[in-house]
Amino acid sequence: MNFIENVKLAFASLKANKMRALLTMLGIIIGISSVIMINTMGSIMENSVNDIFDSQGGASLVGFQITLKPNPVRDYYTSNDLMTEDMIYNVAERFSDDVDALSLVYGTDSATTRFKREKLDLVVYSISPGYLKQSMTGVIKGRYISDKDITKHGKVCVISDKQAIKLYGSLDNAIGQTLSIDMYNQSYDFTVVGIYEYQLTGMMSAMVNMMGEDWNNEVYIPYTTMAEIQGDSDPLFFYFYVNIKDGVNATKFAEEVKDYMNNRFYRNNDSIEVYYATAEQQMEMMGEILGLVSMVISVIAGISLVVGGIGVMNIMLVSVTERTREIGVRKALGAPNSAIRTQFIIESVIICLIGGAIGIVSGILLGNLVGLLMDATATPSIGAILLAVTFSMAIGVFFGFYPANRAAKLDPIEALRYE
Amino acid sequence: MSRPIIDMRGIVKSFYVGTPNELEILHGLDIVVPEGQFVSIVGASGSGKSTLMNIVGALDRQTGGQYILDGIDVSRLEDADLSGIRNKKIGFVFQTFNLIARTSALKNVELPMLYAGVPAKERTKHAKELLEIVEMSDREKHMPNELSGGQKQRIAIARAMANDPAIILADEPTGALDSKTGRLVMDIFHKLHKEQGKTIVLITHNPELAEETDRIITLSDGNIVSDVLKNKPGEAKEAAE
Numbered sequence: 121m122n123f124i125e126n127v128k129l130a131f132a133s134l135k136a137n138k139m140r141a142l143l144t145m146l147g148i149i150i151g152i153s154s155v156i157m158i159n160t161m162g163s164i165m166e167n168s169v170n171d172i173f174d175s176q177g178g179a180s181l182v183g184f185q186i187t188l189k190p191n192p193v194r195d196y197y198t199s200n201d202l203m204t205e206d207m208i209y210n211v212a213e214r215f216s217d218d219v220d221a222l223s224l225v226y227g228t229d230s231a232t233t234r235f236k237r238e239k240l241d242l243v244v245y246s247i248s249p250g251y252l253k254q255s256m257t258g259v260i261k262g263r264y265i266s267d268k269d270i271t272k273h274g275k276v277c278v279i280s281d282k283q284a285i286k287l288y289g290s291l292d293n294a295i296g297q298t299l300s301i302d303m304y305n306q307s308y309d310f311t312v313v314g315i316y317e318y319q320l321t322g323m324m325s326a327m328v329n330m331m332g333e334d335w336n337n338e339v340y341i342p343y344t345t346m347a348e349i350q351g352d353s354d355p356l357f358f359y360f361y362v363n364i365k366d367g368v369n370a371t372k373f374a375e376e377v378k379d380y381m382n383n384r385f386y387r388n389n390d391s392i393e394v395y396y397a398t399a400e401q402q403m404e405m406m407g408e409i410l411g412l413v414s415m416v417i418s419v420i421a422g423i424s425l426v427v428g429g430i431g432v433m434n435i436m437l438v439s440v441t442e443r444t445r446e447i448g449v450r451k452a453l454g455a456p457n458s459a460i461r462t463q464f465i466i467e468s469v470i471i472c473l474i475g476g477a478i479g480i481v482s483g484i485l486l487g488n489l490v491g492l493l494m495d496a497t498a499t500p501s502i503g504a505i506l507l508a509v510t511f512s513m514a515i516g517v518f519f520g521f522y523p524a525n526r527a528a529k530l531d532p533i534e535a536l537r538y539e
Numbered sequence: 540m541s542r543p544i545i546d547m548r549g550i551v552k553s554f555y556v557g558t559p560n561e562l563e564i565l566h567g568l569d570i571v572v573p574e575g576q577f578v579s580i581v582g583a584s585g586s587g588k589s590t591l592m593n594i595v596g597a598l599d600r601q602t603g604g605q606y607i608l609d610g611i612d613v614s615r616l617e618d619a620d621l622s623g624i625r626n627k628k629i630g631f632v633f634q635t636f637n638l639i640a641r642t643s644a645l646k647n648v649e650l651p652m653l654y655a656g657v658p659a660k661e662r663t664k665h666a667k668e669l670l671e672i673v674e675m676s677d678r679e680k681h682m683p684n685e686l687s688g689g690q691k692q693r694i695a696i697a698r699a700m701a702n703d704p705a706i707i708l709a710d711e712p713t714g715a716l717d718s719k720t721g722r723l724v725m726d727i728f729h730k731l732h733k734e735q736g737k738t739i740v741l742i743t744h745n746p747e748l749a750e751e752t753d754r755i756i757t758l759s760d761g762n763i764v765s766d767v768l769k770n771k772p773g774e775a776k777e778a779a780e
Contacts, residue, residue: 125653132641132642133641136640136641445637446639446640448637449633449637449639450639450650450654451598451622451625452596452598452625452631452637453625453626453631453650453651453654453698454622454623454624454625454626454627454651454654454655454702455622455626455654456619456622456623456654457618457619457622458619459654532598533593533598533599536598536633536637
């Protein structure tokens with residue numbers, strides 16, 4: 121009795137009980153499809169996270185911020201604890217060999233502008249020129265905030281392409297126009313010097329799509345200008361970012377800067393010091409979280425696979441009992457125990473493989489359906505598919521063996537007498 | 540006398556009905572069936588017919604004595620070898636036909652050849668020839684549930700012939716059929732016996748059917764009470780215990 125005969129036999133027997141076979145498969149389908157869906161979504165998330173990091177200068181981004189010392193005397197900040205411009209420029213100067221761009225964020229403030237009879241919301245980013253490096257954007261018209269804007273406290277701004285078209289009709293028309301920004305109960309006129317491309321990727325776009333909003337409201341101005349508006353002659357910072365040059369080890373650089381700053385500026389501070397976060401760390405952390413989430417869900421999916429497998433075993437036992445007489449006849453006609461055993465194991469494996477195949481397809485579809493919300497598609501790794509196929513086969517063999525063995529060991533005389 | 544196909548000496552079969560009780564069903568039977576004989580085994584229920592049939596058909600093993608089937612000492616075989624014996628040496632015909640459900644007539648006839656490892660093409664060809672012998676060629680694609688009892692039994696006989704067995708072992712083959720179709724089935728056995736020289740063992744409780752055969756072995760309470768060879772009166776013998 122060869123393999124193909126057995127497969128044909130198994131299909132015939134499954135066809136005889138289509139509904140039952142399908143219901144039995146359901147457990148396997150759900151299990152495998154959730155594993156594959158998680159895998160697909162996992163790779164979509166990973167791509168998406170990578171996209172975001174890449175658009176922010178990728179692994180070259182290092183952030184420094186003030187934080188509490190291990191055993192602080194107090195648990196709050198005062199203005200004396202914050203970083204000054206001098207400190208930050210000193211660091212940039214000291215590590216100029218490693219630093220590609222320095223970006224300061226003085227603040228992000230809510231503001232509005234009048235357009236026709238409408239009030240449009242704005243978020244004003246008060247930044248340094250280096251911020252361009254880590255923003256998710258590129259300047260497509262005009263220029264970005266320059267060093268000169270910083271020193272001169274220039275009333276200039278960079279707006280998005282969407283804003284330009286909405287407010288001024290076209291990109292070309294927007295450059296040189298005056299944008300009135302209302303904030304802190306006053307109106308300030310800024311000259312539009314540049315336009316950045318509004319683009320969102322991955323998870324960000326998913327969120328924006330869900331909110332149904334397509335008006336990007338970020339406006340960039342020199343941080344010194346904002347400091348002046350707020351009457352702040354000595355701007356202070358909780359944090360700043362550095363994009364390091366190619367080939368510089370992020371962690372080593374960050375450690376050196378941290379030590380330098382703590383030695384030089386925070387040695388006598390009783391509670392506050394500088395700490396850092398690298399994009400690499402963040403990515404690793406995100407990766408770990410994603411991995412953990414996938415693992416937890418995979419374990420749950422694994423449990424459902426085991427439950428599915430028990431379902432298969434149950435139905436195979438029913439099938440063996442139902443076909444006791446048939447088994448007796450086959451034995452009388454000369455089927456050795458091994459042939460009977462193989463027949464039932466193959467039947468169980470086929471249930472699981474068909475279930476597995478349906479599960480893989482539906483898992484990819486479901487995963488991509490979720491991916492559609494994030495404007496991303498992905499296929500699960502070949503490894504995951506192979507694993508799913510192998511696993512469903514293994515379930516078939518494992519949970520099919522006991523019923524099949526029971527069939528094989530039936531006494532032919534008893535089996536022939538069975539009604 | 541031609542060579543013996545069934546050579547049973549002192550066959551004893553006992554069952555353990557919970558120690559220490561032992562129930563002896565067959566009390567040392569001697570049966571020798573030469574090649575080409577059409578023999579019937581008759582007896583009331585409880586006479587040991589079925590038990591004897593199971594031993595003859597290599598479905599069961601005797602507890603004592605020796606059984607040589609077509610030159611092979613069955614008592615010494617392992618389970619795995621017994622299935623081979625059933626496959627190649629014995630063709631079963633059952634009272635309830637026992638065709639495999641949802642499997643065409645042709646596939647049913649092929650089944651013993653499948654287990655014997657006969658290649659697919661050869662299998663199909665031979666199965667078709669056999670269906671012709673039992674005059675069922677036009678039903679080869681039919682499923683068992685589309686066939687009448689008589690038709691099913693003819694398919695079953697064709698299946699029993701599949702591996703050209705040493706004996707055809709028919710257990711009440713007409714028991715589930717009306718007399719007309721029963722006649723038809725018996726005619727096929729006679730045809731196989733006369734035309735192909737098949738050794739046939741017919742187990743029945745119907746004396747009229749037994750009368751049609753060469754030899755009647757009558758069992759009662761696990762003993763042979765009579766063994767009549769009819770066609771050749773000179774060799775007839777009465778074997779009482």
